[in-house]
Amino acid sequence: MKICCFGANSAIAKHIVYEYADSSPEVILVGRDQQKLDVEAQHLKARYSCKTQVFSCDFTNTEKTIEVCKTLKDIDVFIIAHGYLGSQDEAQNNHSELQKIIDVNYTSYAHLLEEVGRIVDMQQFGKTIVIGSVAGDRGRQSNYIYGSSKGAIELYVQGIQHRFAHNPKIHFLLAKPGFVDTPMTKDFPKGPLWAKPKAVAKLMVQGLNKNKRVVYTPKFWFLIMTLIKWCPFFVFKKTKL
Amino acid sequence: MNFKVLKPYPSWGHYPPTRAQSAYVLEPPVTLPNTDSSMLPRGLGRSYGDSCLNESGVLLDTKELYHFFDFSEGVLEVESGVSLEEILNFAVPRGYFLPVTPGTKFVTVGGAIANDVHGKNHHVAGNFGNHVLELTLLRSNGELVTCSPSQNTELFQATIGGLGLTGLIVSAKVRLKKINSSYIDQEVIKYKNLGEFFELSSETGHEYTVAWIDCFASQNNLGKGLFIRGNHSTQKLALDVHPNNKKTIPLNFPSWSLNYLSVKAFNTLYYNQQLKKQSSGVVGYDPFFYPLDKINHWNRIYGKPGFFQYQCVVPKAQSHEQMQKILKLISKSGIGSFLVVLKMFGDYKKQGLLSFPEEGATLAMDFPNQGEKVLGLMTALDELVLECGGKVYPAKDARLSKQSFHQMYPEFERFKAFIDPNFSSNYLRRML
Numbered sequence: 116m117k118i119c120c121f122g123a124n125s126a127i128a129k130h131i132v133y134e135y136a137d138s139s140p141e142v143i144l145v146g147r148d149q150q151k152l153d154v155e156a157q158h159l160k161a162r163y164s165c166k167t168q169v170f171s172c173d174f175t176n177t178e179k180t181i182e183v184c185k186t187l188k189d190i191d192v193f194i195i196a197h198g199y200l201g202s203q204d205e206a207q208n209n210h211s212e213l214q215k216i217i218d219v220n221y222t223s224y225a226h227l228l229e230e231v232g233r234i235v236d237m238q239q240f241g242k243t244i245v246i247g248s249v250a251g252d253r254g255r256q257s258n259y260i261y262g263s264s265k266g267a268i269e270l271y272v273q274g275i276q277h278r279f280a281h282n283p284k285i286h287f288l289l290a291k292p293g294f295v296d297t298p299m300t301k302d303f304p305k306g307p308l309w310a311k312p313k314a315v316a317k318l319m320v321q322g323l324n325k326n327k328r329v330v331y332t333p334k335f336w337f338l339i340m341t342l343i344k345w346c347p348f349f350v351f352k353k354t355k356l
Numbered sequence: 357m358n359f360k361v362l363k364p365y366p367s368w369g370h371y372p373p374t375r376a377q378s379a380y381v382l383e384p385p386v387t388l389p390n391t392d393s394s395m396l397p398r399g400l401g402r403s404y405g406d407s408c409l410n411e412s413g414v415l416l417d418t419k420e421l422y423h424f425f426d427f428s429e430g431v432l433e434v435e436s437g438v439s440l441e442e443i444l445n446f447a448v449p450r451g452y453f454l455p456v457t458p459g460t461k462f463v464t465v466g467g468a469i470a471n472d473v474h475g476k477n478h479h480v481a482g483n484f485g486n487h488v489l490e491l492t493l494l495r496s497n498g499e500l501v502t503c504s505p506s507q508n509t510e511l512f513q514a515t516i517g518g519l520g521l522t523g524l525i526v527s528a529k530v531r532l533k534k535i536n537s538s539y540i541d542q543e544v545i546k547y548k549n550l551g552e553f554f555e556l557s558s559e560t561g562h563e564y565t566v567a568w569i570d571c572f573a574s575q576n577n578l579g580k581g582l583f584i585r586g587n588h589s590t591q592k593l594a595l596d597v598h599p600n601n602k603k604t605i606p607l608n609f610p611s612w613s614l615n616y617l618s619v620k621a622f623n624t625l626y627y628n629q630q631l632k633k634q635s636s637g638v639v640g641y642d643p644f645f646y647p648l649d650k651i652n653h654w655n656r657i658y659g660k661p662g663f664f665q666y667q668c669v670v671p672k673a674q675s676h677e678q679m680q681k682i683l684k685l686i687s688k689s690g691i692g693s694f695l696v697v698l699k700m701f702g703d704y705k706k707q708g709l710l711s712f713p714e715e716g717a718t719l720a721m722d723f724p725n726q727g728e729k730v731l732g733l734m735t736a737l738d739e740l741v742l743e744c745g746g747k748v749y750p751a752k753d754a755r756l757s758k759q760s761f762h763q764m765y766p767e768f769e770r771f772k773a774f775i776d777p778n779f780s781s782n783y784l785r786r787m788l
Contacts, residue, residue, distance in 0.1 A: 154384045154423055161424035161433075162446060298420065301381050 116140035119190045121174065121227055122197025124151045126297035127246060130316030131194050136163035143190075145170045145183055146197065174223035175215075184230035192323075193231050193243040195224060200299055203258045213260055220264035225271055232275055240284035244319055245272050247291045249331065252340045255356045269329075276328055289329045290319040293336040365415055368655055369404040370662030371725050371754050372782070379415040384423060384435065386526050388496055389414065394780035395496065397520040399464030400439060403471065404665040405754030406782035407519050413780055416524055418466055430532050431489060436466030436525040443532075444641075448597050452532040453588070453641070455487035459697075461646050466525045471751040472517030472711040476564035476645070479702030481533075485516035486707055491528040496778035500526070505707070514774035517708030519750060521784055523776045538596055539589035540564070540644045543636045546627070550579030550683070554676055554717075557700040563587045564644070566699045570623040571683065571692040571721060578683050579698070581627065589638050598642035604652035608659045614693075614724050622694040648695075658724050663693075664754060666734055667712075667720035669701060670746040675717035678744045682719060682737060689733045696721040709767045709774075712749045720752070731755060750783065761787050 123144035149171040156167040199219035206213040235241035251265030279285040315332040322330035331337040366374035394413035421437030441461040458473040472485040490504040503512035562585040569581030703715040747764040
């Protein structure tokens, strides 16, 4: 088995890889921070006897991203998991922050999805987990810049799912995690809605194995987001969400 | 630098009472935060007392330091946040086992070293620190120091059992033990009094020994209990990792639920669960070493006030006589628990300056926090322990007096020189 992980330093991505790791797959780690990728690669080798390969790549650098993708073949599972939460407040006043949030969370995903689409089309097999977010389900004042990027990914993934719908060996899953206790969210006060990356990763892999198109992780987010999505605007506008 | 107060970081005994604390989550490659307040490494928080608290400073949370570096010829090199559970999951299928394990697998390698933990095989294998070949220590001045029995020896000895105060243990090399079976051939012997316990303890041929005792038994039955001993199985040769079907205690029990009658009833039932004098069988490593790990948050049965754990060791020469005095005092007090453990430590040279185990008898038990009454009892026990040159275990302590501590650990004066100037803990401040 061969896994390719974009955003390999993200906590959720690592835990998705661990879900497969007991069978000692070959793992290709692609991410920005080379030093952290090396620690991860060494861990996969020592703990799980995986063969590993590391590419350092900033996904906002499209050329470099495409160059890395050109070297990939025979990949069974892709994981696209990088992300940048950014600051909504700052992005409202600073266009470079706004740009960065959209570039990392949407533009780079579009390029990567197209490359992954090309690869699976060539191979005629391959499953992909794309990390979206519950934040993409409805625009809210507290994080609509990040949220809209994640929402846009959903449309993109829908299109790709449509494109490969005829081939049962090709599958794309959009995973929508809620609050996850990861280094990306380490400055947030945690509460009962928070989940551990391991639990979230497990649900994503289960979803992929069942060929689901969308999974909310944990599942209760489906309920919460249904309520938020269908909340009439005259009520919604009174909330601070 | 500002630190977010993420969540309360309690000690396992919930005493002193839990307050929110500042914490900093470390990630590899590890650097320490730039701060003026004191730091203390924090693993899985299984220390019972205040050695894992640092209320005026910052906790260095090691949960993200879970990486394995290398495994060859039985030597495992891992980051300090790796849990013993994770090591077992890795090592058992490969025919290896922890060289020494405490009564829970939910502790980190860093914690096992910093408390120089011991287990049921102390008499043949010593402490965890005896199997640490090398460790990497990050000091607050940014220096990364490699310590081993032959390199930076003194700092190494101060760090083993050093309660996390000599700097952050980043990684360690530990020699694992080769096994042919992850099952244990176990014998349980029902014995009637302390004398029989010491006789059983003097028998050789068992790698793991421990006794559960009924702390309410008195007079001729003082110290009666179940003597449990075992070896890695020769009957069932399999290297299985045990499945994890845990039960959780969801809430704190009301504090009245554990009382003299309920505990006495439990003890009587537990002692008499076995009718025969001796029984034997093959059990997995999990029920043998970690019976309490089956129950998540078992500490909640003590309710909100929490509990104290008291573990002492008395030297071999006086162990019978002194243990008798100790058990009499506990039995008379009527305060007791259902988990009282007695074991003989062996004559094994320890690595750490502040390591707890000494050759002799060690007794460990829980006391529900009933305020003055139980504090008074423990102070009286301290006197009996001191009288014969014994010690109390810092990893489990939340109330020992400074004076008694210094009498029990004269090496503390030498240890002080190795404390990192920017590291501290509630425990250290209590003892300085």
